[in-house]
Every structure is written in structure tokens, then in C-alpha cells.
Amino acid sequence: MSAYTTANVSPSAIDAARQRVAAQLKIELVTPSHVEDNEKKRKEVSRSFLSDTITVPTKEMYEYAVNSTLGxxxxxxxxxxxxxxxxxxxxxxxxxxxxxxxxxxxxxxxxxxxxxxxxxxxxxxxxxxxxxxxxxxxxxxxxxxxxxxxxxxxxxxxxxxxxxxxxxxxxxxxxxxxxxxxxxxxxxxxxxxxxxxxxxxxxxxxxxxxxxxxxxxxxxxxxxxxxxxxxxxxxxxxxxxxxxxxxxxxxxxxxxxxxxxxxxxxxxxxxxxxxxxxxxxxxxxxxxxxxNFAQLPRVHALARRLQAGLEYAGVDILKPAETCMVFFEPKSIGSTVAEISRRAAELPEPLGVYSGRLVVHLQTTEAAVDDLVRLVHKIATEKRAEGFVKPSKQVKGATAFKYTSKL
Incomplete structure (x- = not known):
């Protein structure tokens, strides 16, 4: 006979045991503030240059997906x-x-x-x-x-x-x-x-x-x-x-x-x-x-805008933006990736900079790109004021970049 037989256990006892198991299994992932939380996450993603893997589904994508087949x-x-x-x-x-x-x-x-x-x-x-x-x-x-x-x-x-x-x-x-x-x-x-x-x-x-x-x-x-x-x-x-x-x-x-x-x-x-x-x-x-495919030319243009802005600030570009990525080295302005990352995270509206690779994606905003360039330009200005002398070399594209707002 099985050790788990219920032959001699009353139905009410079994039911109470099942309820205890069910109570142990319960979990609530959807919080009362989930709508606001998701909007915060979308904004965080829009200001992160970590990767294009971090993009999140839009409301429209969700609405389309829930009507899919159930096979x-x-x-x-x-x-x-x-x-x-x-x-x-x-x-x-x-x-x-x-x-x-x-x-x-x-x-x-x-x-x-x-x-x-x-x-x-x-x-x-x-x-x-x-x-x-x-x-x-x-x-x-x-x-x-x-x-x-x-x-x-x-x-x-x-x-x-x-x-x-x-x-x-x-x-x-x-x-x-x-x-x-x-x-x-x-x-x-x-x-x-x-x-x-x-x-x-x-x-x-x-x-x-x-x-x-x-x-x-x-x-x-x-x-x-x-x-x-x-x-x-x-x-x-x-x-x-x-x-x-x-x-x-x-x-x-x-x-x-x-x-x-x-x-x-x-x-x-x-x-x-x-x-x-x-x-x-x-x-x-x-x-x-x-x-989303149709949005990629805009992504590429935004990556080139980011590259031009960094060059304008005096940053060396290690690999130019052919599509959605820019690789940079801030030693040319006397800074480091770690410093830029820290100060980007300390902005009133934080930016996510994690390495010398910057990835622009579908949900990256123009404001995020502009804010990062302004920050790097500010750091470069501070370094010069502290006595940093930039190595003598022509900064490619520096004269071609224009901002509509003051750096």
C-alpha cells in the first residue's frame, strides 16, 4: 500500500491539506502600481545605451500578441x-x-x-x-x-x-x-x-x-x-x-x-x-x-548623431557608427568610461552607460543622446580647466556637428 494513501484520512482533512498547499504556491507578480512601474521601465530603457536586447514590448505589441493562437x-x-x-x-x-x-x-x-x-x-x-x-x-x-x-x-x-x-x-x-x-x-x-x-x-x-x-x-x-x-x-x-x-x-x-x-x-x-x-x-x-523594421534607419541616424556629438566634444571614436553602435575612448578628453558612467547615472534623469560600446535602439530617444553628449562635453570642458591638454590631432567630424540647443 502506498505511504501516501488517503484511505483512512477524512475528506475534510484532505481538503484542509490541499488548501495549505495551495496557499504555499500563491504568488502575486502584478502589483497595484504595475502600470506606473512599466512606464518607469520604458523610460529607463529609452535612456540606456547597454544593448538593443533591453527593448521592451510596446502596448501595441502586447495587444497584438494576446490575440495569437494557443497551440x-x-x-x-x-x-x-x-x-x-x-x-x-x-x-x-x-x-x-x-x-x-x-x-x-x-x-x-x-x-x-x-x-x-x-x-x-x-x-x-x-x-x-x-x-x-x-x-x-x-x-x-x-x-x-x-x-x-x-x-x-x-x-x-x-x-x-x-x-x-x-x-x-x-x-x-x-x-x-x-x-x-x-x-x-x-x-x-x-x-x-x-x-x-x-x-x-x-x-x-x-x-x-x-x-x-x-x-x-x-x-x-x-x-x-x-x-x-x-x-x-x-x-x-x-x-x-x-x-x-x-x-x-x-x-x-x-x-x-x-x-x-x-x-x-x-x-x-x-x-x-x-x-x-x-x-x-x-x-x-x-x-x-x-x-519595427521600418524604424531602423532612424536608429542609424541617431547613432551617427551620437558619434558626431562625441567627436564634437573631443572624444576619440574607435569604431564609427555604421548601424546602431558607437565605440569610443574618452582618454582624449582626460576622462574614463568609468567616470562618464558614474556621472551619467547621477543625472536628474539618469543615463545608462556601461562600457566603451554605446548601442542605440528602437526606444532610444533624441533627448538621451543629446543629454549624453552634453555630459561628455561638460566633462571635457572641466578637464581642460583643470589643465588637461588634449593630444594634437584633428577630431574627425567636429566642425560638422550642430546642436539646436546650447551644450
Whole structure:
């Protein structure tokens, strides 16, 4: 007989016990001030330069999402299936698979390519799959990585690939290159499509697969006017993030051949990534595709405004704003990132500055950009008054930047 039998326990005692368990389980996350709290969070996000992953759903996105279908993605979820079919169509691929994150999408994509070690993945040494996915390539796929430092300082070239690709020529000492994984954008920089095509042709001629971490490929399409199909065509598989750039709350999509995606779906289940009622997040992603892509040119213009303002203040720009990111070094005005971060947080309306990388996103406001530039200009003025002598060099763009209000 089970130790948990209730045969000799009165119904009233069982009911009281159930009520005690139910009381222990209760939790209230929606506070009486949740509307005001969310508005505060939206304002905080609008003044943070941490990342474009911090964007939050708008009221309109919420309203659209709550009307989505209620299926189970392990079995049949209509909204998710429709989203997958749509992303496959616009990228020119046979099939697609919705994932919970860009890291999951990249890692499952690479794992599906990689069949039997030894093998290696060639990528830029700065790439997300190598530096920011917790060593996933070695852990999930038992693969070596060949990290390449671009000779031009911006993007890997065909010559870089030729110099580093390991051919499967019978050398027992090496792990042959099985996949070339590129990233576009990388650190906000646009990878020239002509170079991608040249690398793709060379890789495929050596029976090496091509994977794209296209987390921010939307920015490339928005800046250049190039279709997603054309941008993705040189690659066998592409990972596209919906929460970076486009502002969906969660999700990425892996696209590729039909049989490849079938196997990737199996790996998603194996890794615990299969989800249930995904209609809400699929609908949010659909809303982002429909309404937010068109806002990206404004984001790029705001990033360039930020860059010009920092240059006007005398700050060195390490990497210019090709899309949504600006990399800066304030030593040229006698300051540090830590000082700027601290003083930005102390403003009456705080700004979020966390590193030398500033990311402009859909919800960044012009006021946030202007306030940051004013702060940096003020710090530069103070440093000069304290005796700091700026190194003698021409500040690119300094004369081209104008503000309508006084700095």
C-alpha cells in the first residue's frame, strides 16, 4: 500500500491539506502600481545605451500578441508555424525553426552541420559564436575553433579564409574546417556582400558549409536596401534574432534546407529547447517584423548623431557608427568610461552607460543622446580647466556637428 494513501484520512482533512498547499504556491507578480512601474521601465530603457536586447514590448505589441493562437509548438502551433514559414520565405530558404535565443539558434545550427569529429569552425575572433556563447561550440559539438583576426581590422576577407581554412587532405594532426561562420553585422559593422560571396564560393568549392550569425542582419537590410534573400543566399544556414534590433521580447529563427531544419528540430528537443504555447512570442515577433523594421534607419541616424556629438566634444571614436553602435575612448578628453558612467547615472534623469560600446535602439530617444553628449562635453570642458591638454590631432567630424540647443 502506498505511504501516501488517503484511505483512512477524512475528506475534510484532505481538503484542509490541499488548501495549505495551495496557499504555499500563491504568488502575486502584478502589483497595484504595475502600470506606473512599466512606464518607469520604458523610460529607463529609452535612456540606456547597454544593448538593443533591453527593448521592451510596446502596448501595441502586447495587444497584438494576446490575440495569437494557443497551440503547442511541440505538436502544432499555428502562429509559430506561420512565422517560421514567413521567415523561410523572405530569406529564400526551404524551412525555418523558431528558437528561444540567438545563442541556441547558432549552436543548434552549428551542431546540425557538424556530424563526426574531428572538425573545426572558422570564424572571426570577435564573433558571438566564439566569444559570447559560453564555449558552446566545443561543448555541444566537440569542435575546435579557428579564430581569425581580420587583416583589415574590419571583416574577414577571402584571403583571411584561404590562409586559415584547414583542408581535409588526410593530415592527421589537424581538425579540418567543416563550417565557416560569419557574422553580419559584427560590432555594428556591415560585412561587404561581395566579400561574403567570394568566401562562400571558396568554402563551397572545398565542401565547407557556410553559416551566418545574422542576429542583426535587419540593420544591414535597412541600411543598404538589400533584401534578406540576397543577404542570406551565400549561406547554407542563417540565424536571425528577433529580440535584437527589431524589439521582440524573445526569440530567434534558424533557416536552412528542409532536411537540415528537421534535424535541427530534433536537436532542439534534445537540448531542452522545445517550447509549448509559443503563440504569444511568435505574434510579438511578427509584430516586430511588420512594424519595427521600418524604424531602423532612424536608429542609424541617431547613432551617427551620437558619434558626431562625441567627436564634437573631443572624444576619440574607435569604431564609427555604421548601424546602431558607437565605440569610443574618452582618454582624449582626460576622462574614463568609468567616470562618464558614474556621472551619467547621477543625472536628474539618469543615463545608462556601461562600457566603451554605446548601442542605440528602437526606444532610444533624441533627448538621451543629446543629454549624453552634453555630459561628455561638460566633462571635457572641466578637464581642460583643470589643465588637461588634449593630444594634437584633428577630431574627425567636429566642425560638422550642430546642436539646436546650447551644450
Amino acid at each position: 503547442d509548438d511541440v505538436y502544432h502551433e499555428p502562429s509559430t508555424l506561420a512565422l517560421e514559414a514567413h521567415v523561410a520565405r523572405i530569406t529564400g530558404k526551404e524551412a525555418a525553426l523558431f528558437m528561444s535565443s540567438g545563442t541556441q539558434s547558432n549552436q543548434i545550427g552549428l551542431r546540425t552541420h557538424l556530424r563526426q569529429p574531428p572538425y573545426s569552425v572558422l570564424c572571426d575572433f570577435r564573433s558571438h559564436v566564439y566569444r559570447h556563447e559560453a564555449g558552446g561550440i566545443s561543448f555541444h559539438s566537440s569542435a575546435a575553433v579557428t579564430p581569425v583576426q581580420p587583416t583589415n581590422g574590419h571583416h574577414i576577407t577571402l584571403e583571411d579564409v584561404k590562409a586559415n581554412l584547414i583542408e581535409n587532405d588526410g593530415d592527421l594532426h589537424a581538425a579540418p574546417t567543416a563550417v565557416v561562420s560569419l557574422e553580419n553585422t559584427l560590432d555594428g559593422g556591415i560585412f561587404p556582400q561581395s566579400e561574403i560571396i567570394a568566401i562562400s564560393e571558396y568554402a563551397h568549392s572545398h565542401n565547407v558549409a557556410m553559416h551566418l550569425d545574422g542576429a542583426r542582419i535587419w540593420h544591414v537590410a535597412a541600411e543598404t536596401g538589400t533584401s534578406l534573400r540576397e543577404l542570406c543566399d551565400p549561406f547554407d544556414t542563417v540565424s536571425l534574432c528577433l529580440s535584437k534590433g527589431l524589439g521582440a521580447p524573445v526569440g530567434s529563427v534558424l533557416v536552412g534546407p528542409k532536411e537540415f531544419i528537421r534535424k535541427a528540430r530534433h536537436f532542439r528537443k534534445l537540448f531542452g529547447g522545445a517550447m509549448r504555447q509559443t503563440g504569444l512570442i511568435s505574434a510579438s515577433a511578427a509584430y516586430a517584423l511588420t512594424h
